[in-house]
């Protein structure tokens with residue numbers, strides 16, 4: 001049976017970054033990627049969510065120099081992001097976090113990004129097996145070390161000293177692989193099961209009329225569809241094509257929606273939560289009165305198929321890995337793609353880089369500490385904001401955006417800005433700090449290494 005130093009399940013940003021980091025330290029690294037076809041890629045490759053917005057400081061968090069990002073990946077340089085409630089809105093022109101990248105951020109071509117990561121990894125000596133899935137992992141302890149036996153869909157088996165689980169938010173392998181180390185009465189499925197821990201994301205590539213197309217701003221609408229952290233967006237791409245998408249909870253019951261008449265994209269006759277496609281049609285009709293849907297044609301040769309794509313998106317808090325068993329869970333699989341959804345490629349790349357380096361040097365025991373040091377502030381911020389958003393309705397969003405808009409008109413520290421926005425500003429800041437404190441000192445982690453049975 002083939003044996004490798006490091007086996008990596010999944011060839012997305014997390015998996016390829018782990019593989020490259022391991023190979024650069026002379027480890028024998030093998031990536032197994034299920035492989036999916038896409039309309040905008042010739043060969044099969046990772047299941048690239050063509051989602052792709054990158055903020056300035058995320059490049060630093062990925063541990064890349066902006067110069068290293070190939071130009072042909074970037075679709076649009078961004079100047080800011082607009083957050084709109086039903087009636088109020090605020091536009092941020094600065095992420096407020098120091099960054100090496102000169103600009104607000106960019107949108108990028110995710111399939112090309114994934115191809116680049118793959119090329120870099122292969123150049124470093126990674127073996128890449130695409131077109132077959134891992135169906136099972138069996139980890140055994142013998143003579144002082146672990147061996148992980150991976151079974152592939154075609155029946156082939158291989159062994160590895162270290163295992164990196166990078167199978168994304170579906171966690172097709174991660175849950176069972178981790179459950180080997182959970183107490184008999186607990187399963188990681190209760191924390192990471194896709195139907196509990198994820199949202200569904202749906203998006204369309206549409207051509208926007210020239211006069212409406214804003215090439216430099218990301219746009220998000222909050223409080224227009226029900227559900228925790230449920231919102232539609234428009235991301236400008238190349239030409240006047242934009243990705244019009246949304247994220248929303250899986251299987252939400254419309255009967256549980258309070259004040260449903262306040263949600264602009266729900267209609268009185270809706271008997272269930274409308275599918276993403278319907279929500280997006282309503283968004284375009286309402287935002288651009290005087291235009292027909294035909295004025296926003298779907299660009300069919302992009303995305304996964306026919307110009308549209310649907311994916312699960314991780315919307316939970318991260319877990320620590322059972323590193324004593326020489327296993328690291330990275331990126332979307334570990335729930336590190338942020339409870340706030342937008343933004344995960346940077347966390348995926350960085351957790352992958354850390355895991356690959358440590359797996360290659362036989363030092364995986366440091367993995368949890370290292371990713372928490374590198375990414376803890378980012379995860380803490382996102383988890384805090386997601387908690388603040390819990391139970392907010394349309395009028396709460398309007399009030400919040402009004403306050404933030406007033407805060408941004410004041411120069412100075414966050415405290416000065418809050419003070420400048422009056423009582424609302426101060427109470428918003430106090431609430432943020434209070435919730436943040438509850439998740440600090442690592443409390444944003446939902447499964448600690450000490451809870452595994454090893």
Ligand SMILES: Cc1cc2nc3c(=O)[nH]c(=O)nc-3n(C[C@H](O)[C@H](O)[C@H](O)COP(=O)(O)OP(=O)(O)OC[C@H]3O[C@@H](n4cnc5c(N)ncnc54)[C@H](O)[C@@H]3O)c2cc1C
Nearest residue numbers: 010012013014034046047051053134168201331332344345
């Ligand atoms: C609609 C949408 C919008 C988003 N917007 C942004 C954004 O603007 N900016 C941003 O930074 N992030 C964004 N994200 C998040 C980003 O896509 C994820 O954080 C990122 O893809 C996570 O990378 P990953 O490598 O952990 O997982 P993935 O990219 O999901 O890769 C996992 C890989 O594992 C493979 N796989 C799964 N199971 C198996 C198996 N059993 N055997 C072999 N292979 C397997 C899959 O085919 C896949 O290629 C968005 C996500 C969605 C869905």
